Every structure is written in structure tokens, then in C-alpha cells.
Amino acid sequence: MPGLLRVICERQSDERGGFARLWCAAAIRGQGGQGVLSQCSISTNRRAGTVRGLHFQRPPHEEEKLVLCLSGAAFDVAVDLRPDSPSHRRWHSEILSAENGVGLLIPPGFAHGFQTLAPDTDLLYFISVPHAPEFADGLRWDDPQLAIPWPLAPAAISHADLNRGRRSL
Secondary structure, eight states, rough: OOOOOEEEEOOEEETTTTOOOOOHHHHHHTTTOOOOOOOEEEEEEEEOOOOOOEEEEEETTTTOOOEEEEEEEEEEEEOOOOOSSTTTTTTTEEEEEETOOEEEEEEEEEEEEEEEESEEEEEEEEESSSOGGGGEEEBBBTTTTOOOOOOOOOOOEEEHHSSSSBBBB
16 A cells, blocks of 8 residues: 555664664655654553554544554554545555564554454554544444454454444445
């Protein structure tokens, strides 16, 4: 999908442990991203099967975000909502884990969500714009038009994601 990038955090390791660069604005811009960092957040999830999303911010507060897994593993999903995109209404998924070092750079105009595949899964977000609650929106995680094959039955999902005016495409 145009603008959506799979990111590999290259780890250096020795007898002490390891080191990995998680954010590099120049590298992100070199791949076509904005490379702007305004906010950094963490999502902690106790149970395998936890579902969060599909969330996005409406214009003019659309966000680019890099999502990385610090512990556990997650089935991470990005849905293209850009009307003029050749991949409009299509989705892409990646398995993000502490082991594989894979991240997903999600451009503005995408919805994002995930399901944890392991207990105690923590995801780190690098976000280009501050959160604007009045522009926060989302799609139903189980939208039949998207037909996302979530790997597990949902074990935990917020009341908001289930009921608060979430709409289908």
C-alpha cells in the first residue's frame, strides 16, 4: 500500500545485551514518511486476544505513526481510508513481536488496530501529531466489509470499540 512501510529494527548485540535504534527521522523521510515526532505512547495489554481499534484521527489531525512491539506479540492491522488511494478500503497486517523486531510505519489517512497474541504485550507508538480527542474516530474491528481474519477470539475489548458509534466503511 502506498506510504505503508514495514520497518525492521536492526539490533546490535554482544555479551552485555543489545541496542537498536527505534526512531530516525532522516531514515523515515528517506522512505517517504514525514519523519516528525510529536508524541510517544505505550499500550500495555495483559491478556492474549486483547483487541484495540480500528482507530484514526480525522483531518486536519491525521497522524503518521510508527508502531513497535516491546514485549509479547501482536497481529497489527492498518486500513487505508484515503479515498484517492489505489488501496482504498484494503488492509495490511504484520506480526509485531519483541523477538522479530518488525514495526509498522502507518501514514496519515489509515485506521490502525491490533490483537495481542501473547499475554503482557506492550506496543510503543511514535506519533507525528498530538492526540486531538475531538477528532478521534474509528471503524468496527469486526467490520464485515473488511473481513479481517483476527487470529484469536477476542478476550478483551473496550466498551467504546464495541459500542460507541463505531461505523463500518
